Amino acid sequence: MQCVARLLAALLALATLGAPVGATAQPRAPLPDRQETATLAIGFAGPLSGPSGGVGKSMQNGVQLALAEANRRGLRIGGKSWQLRLIAQDDRADPATAEFVARSLVQQQVIAVVGHWTSGTSLAAAPVYHRAGVIQVTxxxxxxxxxxxxxxRIFRTIPNNESLGRLAAGYAVDKLETRTIVTIDDRTPFGQGLAEQFARTASERGAQVVGRYSVSDKTSDFNAALLEARKLQPDLIFFGGLDWQAGVLAKSIRRLKLHARLMASPGTLGLPFLMRAGPDANGALVxxxxxPQDKMPGWKSFRQRYSENFDSDMDLYAVFAYEAAQAIIQGIRQAGSADPERIAEAMHRLRFEGVSGPVAFNEEGDLLQPSFTMYEVKDQRWQPVARFNGLPRQ
Structure with missing residues (x-):
């Protein structure tokens, strides 16, 4: 009996070890689950410096706004709360830098990336994201x-250049009654592809493409191409390239006294073109x-939220960057998973109302029902002159 009593006393002592003197031993509270709130990294890649730095920063802000709103609303996957974290990288609108940036974002374990700004940078980065299983939404x-x-796992929240080239050429030939055309492109996948599609459609509609020229995407010297074009006396010059070059081109056209209208590439709408071209911008089309922004169903609310959060100008493409981030977030919610494969599958089934209108993707990741607006510079201000809905007929 004494042995049993000593054993019971020893067990009691072990049970109360560490309890304050005079206190009754209490069961230990479970340790907090350090993984209760987890983090998902979303990347942004675009030009945050250089001539296109303004539009890049505006797009980054659009992504940041979407992530902040999702975090405030709350995001739960598998019984855990998740926070979305933005990792932004400057690709300088340079394909070689874009590939390096893509590798860096993959190493930082992003599940998705909003980017890149240009087609050249997006094409350079796409294989890196593809091999790593990362979603890319440009x-x-x-x-x-x-x-x-x-x-x-690749998507875009704007139309592709084939549809834009066909519609732009159709407008030039049918509405403007353009008969002779010269194209100039910047040799990039975007600019060259757009100019080729424009020329092809214009020819099919009865216009004559009398000259095709290419320049460096970094040049501000259009003299050689324009001096040749002046001999051909075209009704219209179509430029496939970025806004800052389009502004220089507009001034060069007037300086060399070409009596041709300029139609520029998507991305030209905004202040940079107007500031570079000055009065010579008048009559330009894009x-x-x-x-138009004031016709976008969610524009008023988006503009207010953007201005409340960021002390910087808002470019048109901030809307599409916001919608790109929203598509990723909606995909996460619908998939109920942080696995990019399952998220991408859910994104292909998405249907939601974005700031600019309905957002849904086809099997290749292109926008299903895009809309378009033709703008013209009048009195050194961009004004909408025509609208189009749906994809053009082949």
């Missing part, structure tokens, strides 16, 4: 080659994705 790269690669 809010601005229009080259048809991008989605034609048929990567299952076909841009989406309806």
């Amino acid at each position: 809010p601005s790269a229009m080259s048809r080659r991008l989605t034609a690669m048929s990567y299952p 076909l841009e994705p989406g309806p």
Whole structure:
């Protein structure tokens, strides 16, 4: 009996070890689950410096706004709360830098990336994301080659350059009654592909493409091409390239006394072109994705939320960057998973109302029912002159 009593006393002592003197031993509270709130990294890649730095920063802000709103609303997957974290990288609108940036974002374990700004940078980065199983949603790269690669995790929230080229050419020939055309492109996948599609459609509609020229995407010297074009006396010059070059081109056209209208590429809408071209901008045209901002169903609310959060100008493409981030977030919610494969599958089934209108993707990741607006510079201000809904007929 004494042995039993000593054993019971020893067990009691072990049970109360560490309890304050005079206190009754209490069961230990479970340790907090350090993984109760987890983090998902979303990347942004675009030009945050250089001539296109303004539009890049505006797009980054659009992504940041979407993630912040999702975090405030709350995101739960598998019984855990998740926070979305943005990792932004500057690709300088340079394809070689874009590939390096893509590798960096993959190493930082992003599950998805909103980017890149140009088609050249997007095409350079796409294989890196594809091999790593990372989702890529571009809010601005229009080259048809991008989605034609048929990567299952690639999407875009704007139309491709084939549809834009066909519509722009149709407007030039049918509405403006253009008969002779010269194209100039910047040799990039975006600019060259757009100019080729424009020329092809214009020819099919009865216009004559009397000259085709290419320049470096970094040049501000259009003299050689324009001096040749002046001999041909075209009704219209179509430029496939970025906004800052389009501004220089507009001034060069007037300086060399060419009596031709300029139609520029998507991405030209905004202040940079107007500031570079000055009064020579008047009469210039550009076909841009989406309806006019004041006709976008969610524009007023988006503009207010953007201005409350960021002390910087808002470019048109901030809307499409916001929608790109929203598509990723909606995909996460519908998939109920942080696995990019399952998220991408859910994104192919998405149907939601974005700021600019309905957002849904086809099997290649292209926008299903895009809309377009033709703008013209009048009194040094961009004004909408025509709207189009749906894809043009082949």
